[in-house]
Amino acid sequence: MEKTLNMETQNGEAEKTQSSIDGSICGFESLHRLLSASLEPHVFQEVNRLLLGMNCGRALEPIALPEPAKAFSSKHDFDLQAFCFHADKELLREPRIVRVGLIQNSIALPTTAPFLDQKRAIFQKLKPIIDAAGASGVNILCLQEAWMMPFAFCTREKRWCEFAETVDGESTRFLQDLARKYNMVIINPILERDVKHGETIWNTAVIIGNHGNIIGKHRKNHIPRVGDFNESTYYMEGNTGHPVFETAYGKIAVNICYGRHHPLNWLAFGLNGAEIVFNPSATVGELSEPMWPIEARNAAIANSYFVGSINRVGTEVFPNPFTSGDGKPQHADFGHFYGSSHFSAPDSSCTPSLSRYKDGLMISDMDLNLCRQLKDKWGFRMTSRYELYAELLARYVKPDFEPQVIADPLLHKEPS
Numbered sequence: 001m002e003k004t005l006n007m008e009t010q011n012g013e014a015e016k017t018q019s020s021i022d023g024s025i026c027g028f029e030s031l032h033r034l035l036s037a038s039l040e041p042h043v044f045q046e047v048n049r050l051l052l053g054m055n056c057g058r059a060l061e062p063i064a065l066p067e068p069a070k071a072f073s074s075k076h077d078f079d080l081q082a083f084c085f086h087a088d089k090e091l092l093r094e095p096r097i098v099r100v101g102l103i104q105n106s107i108a109l110p111t112t113a114p115f116l117d118q119k120r121a122i123f124q125k126l127k128p129i130i131d132a133a134g135a136s137g138v139n140i141l142c143l144q145e146a147w148m149m150p151f152a153f154c155t156r157e158k159r160w161c162e163f164a165e166t167v168d169g170e171s172t173r174f175l176q177d178l179a180r181k182y183n184m185v186i187i188n189p190i191l192e193r194d195v196k197h198g199e200t201i202w203n204t205a206v207i208i209g210n211h212g213n214i215i216g217k218h219r220k221n222h223i224p225r226v227g228d229f230n231e232s233t234y235y236m237e238g239n240t241g242h243p244v245f246e247t248a249y250g251k252i253a254v255n256i257c258y259g260r261h262h263p264l265n266w267l268a269f270g271l272n273g274a275e276i277v278f279n280p281s282a283t284v285g286e287l288s289e290p291m292w293p294i295e296a297r298n299a300a301i302a303n304s305y306f307v308g309s310i311n312r313v314g315t316e317v318f319p320n321p322f323t324s325g326d327g328k329p330q331h332a333d334f335g336h337f338y339g340s341s342h343f344s345a346p347d348s349s350c351t352p353s354l355s356r357y358k359d360g361l362m363i364s365d366m367d368l369n370l371c372r373q374l375k376d377k378w379g380f381r382m383t384s385r386y387e388l389y390a391e392l393l394a395r396y397v398k399p400d401f402e403p404q405v406i407a408d409p410l411l412h413k414e415p416s
């Protein structure tokens, strides 16, 4: 694979870069790997310190995984990375270390294949990655948004609704067996069909407990209407609020994809006591890549919790071309889903990202004591002055709201 950083022609026009061809960044799987290969080690160390932050005064440490997990990764060709977030030692509390995993994947068959075959092929593809998580002793595992189907919502064709499942449907049953087998909490983001409410369709995360039980569900709160993300054609804004699920391994919540652009959404999960918030997503480079590493990290800092960000990989081509009223010529794909799944911590450190184009499993140990330690250190929750904002919001949602603007009296005065 070509590895060149020269991407500009003499007239400054961008050539077709390696990134736009295969999803790599100049032939590298991730920015981190590009920098590591391109910089002198001591320079890379400094760059790393600023880009990824420090955890307890040190660069984040990679952790060694058991051989069977590595064997799954080589045999099935998925990116496997693992790191450890420490917390300071406390005198009155034991460390609360949990091992958490994120899985990103491309679809397994062309979108023209029979729907059942497509879904089953994704199950088959996921199985060894989940087995690797199990072999690594992962306690909590989260899959990507609508992992059991192509992200067909760009098309606006209603036939893709056939992929929707009930909360206890096929995908949940598939994962329940694995949750039991590996004593693992699994977050299962699906397209949900709510049969009891007139077949309403939702974008939902089902929380499966480590005994294979269904703990509950959360439905995506904010639905995008941007670019080809025509998701509002398919499902409604969620009606489950901001639940936090108390599991055997910690208090977790799920902020599904586009919800990451809404700071109040992140806040609400924090107010309900989340220690880890997962952000299963499906998003493409052209639209959101510069925002991706910033929003999750900011949420982790502002809310003193860990964030696990997951994005699918690959380019999904649909049978019929579509447009989205944005002046672009008709096209048959969304663009490249850039993967780059990673963890962010409340102390502003974060892991490098998984590959931009390969399936992957990102694992991290995290001492949940870090959440309270950061609250004690920075006091963001204590100093938040929520009453000010509660009062503003209460006025803002009323139809007769007047913005508080104080105009310069000289602004609209006629010159004398």
Ligand SMILES: NC(=O)NCCC(=O)O
Pocket: 145, 223, 224, 229, 256, 257, 258, 259, 281, 282, 283, 284, 287, 288
């Ligand atoms: N799936 C989804 O909500 N995507 C919206 C695009 C984005 O938020 O980057």
